[in-house]
C-alpha cells in the first residue's frame with residue numbers, strides 16, 4: 001500500500017454499460033410539448049416550441065451512424081436547422097451550455113446581492 005492509496009477510487013465495481021443505440025419514437029414525440037432551450041443570443045432562452053433534436057456531433061457525420069434516442073435535446077425548428085448545418089460540439093457548447101451557465105450566474109447574483 002503506497003501512501004496515496006487511500007485517495008484512489010476502486011472503479012472495478014462500477015457498472016459502465018456499453019452504450020447501445022436506443023430507438024424510442026414515443027420519447028422523440030414527447031419533445032413536441034417542450035420549448036427550445038438553446039439560446040440564439042448566448043444568454044436568453046429561445047423559448048419557441050421544440051422538437052426532439054438528436055445531439056449529433058462530428059463523430060457521426062458521414063459514418064451512417066445514427067444518434068441514440070436517449071441523446072435528444074429540445075430545439076425549435078430554427079435552432080435545429082442551425083445545429084444541423086453546423087454539426088459539432090460547438091453549437092451545444094456556445095448555444096446551450098454556456099448560456100445556461102450565464103443564466104445560472106445571473107439568477108444566483110440576483111438572489112445574492
Ligand SMILES: [Zn+2]
Pocket residue numbers: 036037038046047048075076077078079080
Ligand atoms: Zn430555438
